[in-house]
Amino acid sequence: xxxxxxxxxxxxxxxxxxxxxxxxxxxxxxxxxxxxxxxxxxxxxxxxxxxxxxxxxxxxxxxxxxxxxxxxxxxxxxxxxxxxxxxxxxxxxxxxxxxxxxxxxxxxxxxxxxxxxxxxxxxxxxxxxxxxxxxxxxxxxxxxxxxxxxxxxxxxxxxxxxxxxxxxxxxxxxxxxxxxxxxxxxxxxxxxxxxxxxxxxxxxxxxxxxxxxxxxxxxxxxxxxxxxxxxxxxxxxxxxxxxxxxxxxxxxxxxxxxxxxxxxxxxxxxxxx
Amino acid sequence: xxxxxxxxxxxxxxxxxxxxxxxxxxxxxxxxxxxxxxxxxxxxxxxxxxxxxxxxxxxxxxxxxxxxxxxxxxxxxxxxxxxxxxxxxxxxxxxxxxxxxxxxxxxxxxxxxxxxxxxxxxxxxxxxxxxxxxxxxxxxxxxxxxxxxxxxxxxxxxxxxxxxxxxxxxxxxxxxxxxxxxxxxxxxxxxxxxxxxxxxxxxxxxxxxxxxxxxxxxxxxxxxxxxxxxxxxxxxxxxxxxxxxxxxxxxxxxxxxxxxxxxxxxxxxxxxxxxxxxxxxxxxxxxxxxxxxxxxxxxxxxxxxxxxxxxxxxxxxxxxxxxxxxxxxxxxxxxxxxxxxxxxxxxxxxxxxxxxxxxxxxxxxxxxxxxxxxxxxxxxxxxxx
Numbered sequence: 035x036x037x038x039x040x041x042x043x044x045x046x047x048x049x050x051x052x053x054x055x056x057x058x059x060x061x062x063x064x065x066x067x068x069x070x071x072x073x074x075x076x077x078x079x080x081x082x083x084x085x086x087x088x089x090x091x092x093x094x095x096x097x098x099x100x101x102x103x104x105x106x107x108x109x110x111x112x113x114x115x116x117x118x119x120x121x122x123x124x125x126x127x128x129x130x131x132x133x134x135x136x137x138x139x140x141x142x143x144x145x146x147x148x149x150x151x152x153x154x155x156x157x158x159x160x161x162x163x164x165x166x167x168x169x170x171x172x173x174x175x176x177x178x179x180x181x182x183x184x185x186x187x188x189x190x191x192x193x194x195x196x197x198x199x200x201x202x203x204x205x206x207x208x209x210x211x212x213x214x215x216x217x218x219x220x221x222x223x224x225x226x227x228x229x230x231x232x233x234x235x236x237x238x239x240x241x242x243x244x245x246x247x248x249x250x251x252x253x254x255x256x257x258x259x260x261x262x263x264x265x266x267x268x269x270x271x272x273x274x275x276x277x278x279x280x281x282x283x284x285x286x287x288x289x290x291x292x293x294x295x296x297x298x299x300x301x302x303x304x305x306x307x
Numbered sequence: 308x309x310x311x312x313x314x315x316x317x318x319x320x321x322x323x324x325x326x327x328x329x330x331x332x333x334x335x336x337x338x339x340x341x342x343x344x345x346x347x348x349x350x351x352x353x354x355x356x357x358x359x360x361x362x363x364x365x366x367x368x369x370x371x372x373x374x375x376x377x378x379x380x381x382x383x384x385x386x387x388x389x390x391x392x393x394x395x396x397x398x399x400x401x402x403x404x405x406x407x408x409x410x411x412x413x414x415x416x417x418x419x420x421x422x423x424x425x426x427x428x429x430x431x432x433x434x435x436x437x438x439x440x441x442x443x444x445x446x447x448x449x450x451x452x453x454x455x456x457x458x459x460x461x462x463x464x465x466x467x468x469x470x471x472x473x474x475x476x477x478x479x480x481x482x483x484x485x486x487x488x489x490x491x492x493x494x495x496x497x498x499x500x501x502x503x504x505x506x507x508x509x510x511x512x513x514x515x516x517x518x519x520x521x522x523x524x525x526x527x528x529x530x531x532x533x534x535x536x537x538x539x540x541x542x543x544x545x546x547x548x549x550x551x552x553x554x555x556x557x558x559x560x561x562x563x564x565x566x567x568x569x570x571x572x573x574x575x576x577x578x579x580x581x582x583x584x585x586x587x588x589x590x591x592x593x594x595x596x597x598x599x600x601x602x603x604x605x606x607x608x609x610x611x612x613x614x615x616x617x618x619x620x621x622x623x624x625x626x627x628x629x630x631x632x633x634x635x636x637x638x639x640x641x642x643x644x645x646x647x648x649x650x651x652x653x654x655x656x657x658x659x660x661x662x663x664x665x666x667x668x669x670x671x672x673x674x675x676x677x678x679x680x681x682x683x684x685x686x687x688x689x690x691x692x
């Protein structure tokens with residue numbers, strides 16, 4: 035094994051400290067007794083308790099969960115179809131363009147995505163009187179466009195190392211192509227679908243910018259409520275909520291990584307066994 | 308060469324019988340990929356119960372041929388018949404044909420048992436019959452003890468057996484094998500060769516195997532076809548292909564051979580005389596085909612047919628019908644035999660194989676020895692193309 039130099043360790047520590055100390059401080063202060071966020075006054079769970087009685091936050095949390103669930107499910111379906119088209123249909127005309135377009139939301143600033151979708155909804159309303167008013171539905175649609183790009187990337191990576199002779203073997207054994215997709219392809223890319231779903235869920239749950247553009251009166255997602263309450267002055271209640279979100283999101287990401295890597299290790303042919 | 312050839316029970320040789328109907332027939336089959344010709348006007352007949360090998364280098368079109376038989380590719384023109392039915396445009400899932408893939412293509416998310424039963428479940432068979440065929444199939448390949456294993460828990464040889472069982476339980480009319488032994492080590496390969504032949508005879512299914520390994524296809528096949536550039540150059544039993552190649556390509560592709568370019572000087576009733584620039588003597592070849600004097604031909608002699616000696620032998624002996632003189636340049640010691648690389652006076656190199664009959668530290672013939680090479684006239688092959 036290569037020896038790690040002192041400089042290497044030092045820069046690693048600095049790097050991680052820069053990334054994680056703010057989050058650790060935030061978590062620590064969620065257990066603070068004092069109302070003032072910056073002064074430590076003793077340990078307590080009281081902010082977690084008061085969080086439970088904050089109806090506004092809970093309602094926003096419920097909206098966020100609803101949206102995130104719909105978004106991730108839709109994004110997985112659409113993203114998988116797109117990934118299949120990109121990997122399975124050979125080099126059709128316009129493939130590169132399609133591939134670029136579908137991944138554009140990954141690098142597009144969210145402000146632009148949000149604004150353009152808002153304009154779309156407004157002009158749709160003028161033209162066909164739909165959507166009537168903006169809310170859960172519009173947020174879901176907007177988030178799906180973003181999340182779908184991520185799901186496509188994840189599923190496409192998985193399909194790229196898919197061994198197509200497996201499909202041929204299935205056809206050879208008497209299965210029609212459509213059925214072969216459900217019997218062979220789907221079970222083998224399931225880990226990618228699961229991690230794509232979790233990723234989409236996390237993206238939707240996180241998003242503030244796009245949601246702010248396309249939501250209507252009376253519908254606020256959790257990040258929107260947090261952001262607006264920060265403007266009025268932060269209480270450790272927000273820290274508590276943020277801590278819960280951090281825990282939730284990191285569990286989700288860990289789970290999705292674990293699913294993705296465990297399965298891809300399994301399917302690699304190991305000659306040594 | 309092909310020393311481990313298993314004893315075959317196939318007594319009849321259907322290809323010899325003019326009344327026998329071929330079981331698999333390709334008629335003027337051509338295949339193009341985006342304008343590139345992969346196969347041109349190929350015709351081939353294979354009989355029921357045969358173990359037929361298609362042998363050729365990479366890119367010769369052998370895999371394309373196999374994929375057309377399986378139904379993954381449709382011929383651009385021509386027809387493919389299997390058991391009298393036109394299969395040219397029937398999709399793979401409706402053909403009575405199964406294939407064993409080079410990578411084995413076992414489904415990684417299914418156990419051995421589920422893999423083997425996969426094809427049976429598609430046939431709407433009764434649960435009892437599926438179970439019965441599954442058991443028999445696994446027993447045939449001696450994998451009954453591994454039912455619950457996943458493919459990644461098996462060794463290469465075991466995976467190969469499962470793949471074989473998976474295609475055999477479907478009881479196809481034709482089983483295709485794509486380089487079935489390519490990823491096995493030498494010892495395992497030899498054992499598997501014998502097992503495959505035994506299994507093939509037991510189940511009586513027609514096998515078509517694609518291979519680039521000539522030793523493997525000569526050992527296992529009833530007949531083989533040598534392919535080059537999308538065409539079959541020669542079809543015959545391993546013995547025919549080795550001893551009576553019909554072209555320079557086939558002679559050179561199967562085993563090794565010494566080739567002498569020359570011109571026919573005389574065509575007597577029992578032999579043909581060829582003058583080659585490489586040799587001072589006239590080459591005498593027992594009569595096999597009528598070649599008019601003056602024709603440009605190639606004479607081939609297999610290395611093991613050439614005797615090597617440090618002393619000249621009497622001209623009266625049969626052996627002395629063909630003779631050459633040279634200096635040993637190199638010796639390849641292979642254990643059972645040694646291959647001598649002998650340089651003739653004009654620089655032409657000839658290979659001669661001699662069995663190592665005696666355990667000696669010192670070889671009877673060694674480097675830089677001046678040696679005489681002899682072979683009988685019936686061991687020469689006249690090749691016109």
